[in-house]
Amino acid sequence: MEITIRVNGEQVVRDVEPRLLLTHFLRDELRLTGTHWGCDTTNCGACVVRLDGVPVKSCTVLAVMADGAAVDTVEGLAHGAELDPLQEGFVTCHGLQCGFCTPGMLMTGRALLDRDPDPSPQTIREAISGQVCRCTGYENIVRSVRWAAEKEASKEEVTP
Amino acid sequence: MQVPAQFAYEKATSVDHAIALLARHGPESLIVAGGHSLIPMMKLRLADPSTLIDINGLTDLDYIRVEGDQVRLGAMTRHATVLESAVVREHFAILPDAERTIADPIVRNRGTVGGSLCQADPSEDLSAAFSALRADVVIRNADGERVVPVREFHLGPYETAVAHGELLIEVRVPIRTHTGSAYQKIERRAGDWAVASAGSVVSLDGDTVAEAGIGLTAVGAPHFVAAEAEDSLRGNPATAEAFTEAGRIAAEHCAPSADQRGPVDYKRALVAELVTRTLQRATARARGEA
Numbered sequence: 001m002e003i004t005i006r007v008n009g010e011q012v013v014r015d016v017e018p019r020l021l022l023t024h025f026l027r028d029e030l031r032l033t034g035t036h037w038g039c040d041t042t043n044c045g046a047c048v049v050r051l052d053g054v055p056v057k058s059c060t061v062l063a064v065m066a067d068g069a070a071v072d073t074v075e076g077l078a079h080g081a082e083l084d085p086l087q088e089g090f091v092t093c094h095g096l097q098c099g100f101c102t103p104g105m106l107m108t109g110r111a112l113l114d115r116d117p118d119p120s121p122q123t124i125r126e127a128i129s130g131q132v133c134r135c136t137g138y139e140n141i142v143r144s145v146r147w148a149a150e151k152e153a154s155k156e157e158v159t160p
Numbered sequence: 161m162q163v164p165a166q167f168a169y170e171k172a173t174s175v176d177h178a179i180a181l182l183a184r185h186g187p188e189s190l191i192v193a194g195g196h197s198l199i200p201m202m203k204l205r206l207a208d209p210s211t212l213i214d215i216n217g218l219t220d221l222d223y224i225r226v227e228g229d230q231v232r233l234g235a236m237t238r239h240a241t242v243l244e245s246a247v248v249r250e251h252f253a254i255l256p257d258a259e260r261t262i263a264d265p266i267v268r269n270r271g272t273v274g275g276s277l278c279q280a281d282p283s284e285d286l287s288a289a290f291s292a293l294r295a296d297v298v299i300r301n302a303d304g305e306r307v308v309p310v311r312e313f314h315l316g317p318y319e320t321a322v323a324h325g326e327l328l329i330e331v332r333v334p335i336r337t338h339t340g341s342a343y344q345k346i347e348r349r350a351g352d353w354a355v356a357s358a359g360s361v362v363s364l365d366g367d368t369v370a371e372a373g374i375g376l377t378a379v380g381a382p383h384f385v386a387a388e389a390e391d392s393l394r395g396n397p398a399t400a401e402a403f404t405e406a407g408r409i410a411a412e413h414c415a416p417s418a419d420q421r422g423p424v425d426y427k428r429a430l431v432a433e434l435v436t437r438t439l440q441r442a443t444a445r446a447r448g449e450a
Contacts (some may be wrong), residue, residue: 001169018169018212019202040162042200043351045266054269060199061270064169065192065214108266129350130264 003067007032008076018064022056023047025063026073034074034103038132045131048104049073055111057130074103077110085155086110086148095144097135104131109145118149162203168211175329178215179302182325185211191327192216193236193275196267221274221329224248233331235274240265242273252333253445254341254359258289261345261357274328277310282317283353288375289343290331291384292359297321298330307332311383338370339363340445342438345377346430348421354378355421358386358410358434362398362442369393374406374435379427380415388413389435398443407436 004013007030014029026032026049038046040059047058050072077084086109089095096102105128112119112127119127124145125138133141170185172178182189188210192198201207215221221236224245231251233242242248243259262268262276262285276286277297290310297313299306299322308321310331315321322328345357354377361373372393374386389410396402416427444450 018167019164040203042196042267048266055266056270057266060196062169062195062199065195065216067171127265130266
């Protein structure tokens with residue numbers, strides 16, 4: 001079946017089997033391997049991407065279900081050479097060690113900040129509660145998101 | 161790597177189109193809504209539809225609105241929308257209580273009210289909450305619509321009143337005055353299925369329980385209802401003792417199975433405690449105290 005998806009702002013057209021999962025479509029068809037394929041059972045959240053802006057677990061969405069939609073992956077977060085403030089936050093606050101969960105954490109964190117520019121640590125913890133990190137104990141991820149929230153707030157203050 | 165077996169895929173563009181597609185593709189075709197139960201089952205080859213009919217395009221079934229003395233939720237309303245709805249929170253605190261415990265926020269972005277009910281998993285939370293609320297569901301087929309009480313909707317594990325060629329389109333929840341509700345779930349870890357859950361709805365007439373609704377999940381209660389416990393409360397004073405007794409009765413009459421989530425006596429003990437606590441919280445909310 002032919003599908004058309006806007007991936008990170010760019011329209012792609014592919015002929016796919018209906019049973020192809022979105023995560024494999026991104027990784028194997030488009031070679032966008034930033035989206036990780038983790039538990040395969042909707043638990044770990046390593047495969048989170050944004051589907052029309054909404055974070056979803058791409059191991060549990062068929063590629064054909066995304067036909068006509070916009071999909072954003074971790075590859076689309078940075079603006080050229082300039083990292084997204086959330087990515088900077090992860091670098092600055094050691095929001096990752098092995099990095100396996102990071103793409104999913106970034107996509108959920110970005111969606112959270114877009115809705116709620118000043119989330120409390122508790123709100124951040126709830127937002128990432130469907131995602132597993134085995135390195136950081138989550139503390140540094142929460143700090144990273146807070147760091148980005150504060151950076152974005154301070155940016156807005158100086159720009160009239 | 162988990163891969164579903166091959167299937168044909170159709171995108172429904174309206175409710176009538178979905179029903180026509182079901183008729184055209186026969187009894188081996190299935191509707192997919194959020195897909196967060198069905199797709200995992202297909203990956204495990206526990207479900208093997210010949211054709212998958214995608215109703216995610218039916219955004220006209222994604223709504224929460226007040227009509228008369230009911231709140232109506234469209235079948236394609238996502239869990240996240242229910243959790244955030246001010247209308248739902250105002251009238252039925254039991255629903256955000258329950259929604260907060262369903263899977264995780266990312267899954268709730270995708271999973272739907274209609275899909276959860278039609279999946280009819282015996283451990284599903286909204287089934288218990290809607291049973292406690294005495295909601296109705298609207299089922300559409302080629303000939304028209306019918307309204308079925310939620311308490312008659314579930315025919316058994318993974319079986320509902322929705323026949324092939326039919327589509328659940330709406331849930332209707334009655335708004336009652338002097339009423340409060342609450343839900344509580346015990347799970348092994350965040351986002352897991354319930355070890356046991358209870359939801360209570362209490363309507364007061366002064367200090368008397370005018371009507372009570374008690375829903376249970378994961379413990380083998382017929383239609384997710386603790387009917388005997390409800391009977392013990394109706395028309396009697398709303399006291400802590402009555403709620404403890406209702407919990408005891410609910411625990412006695414439910415039929416949990418021993419599994420990796422715990423033995424039978426543990427689950428009965430949970431039911432007793434959760435029923436008592438949710439009755440107390442529902443009553444406090446009915447009195448405007450919580």
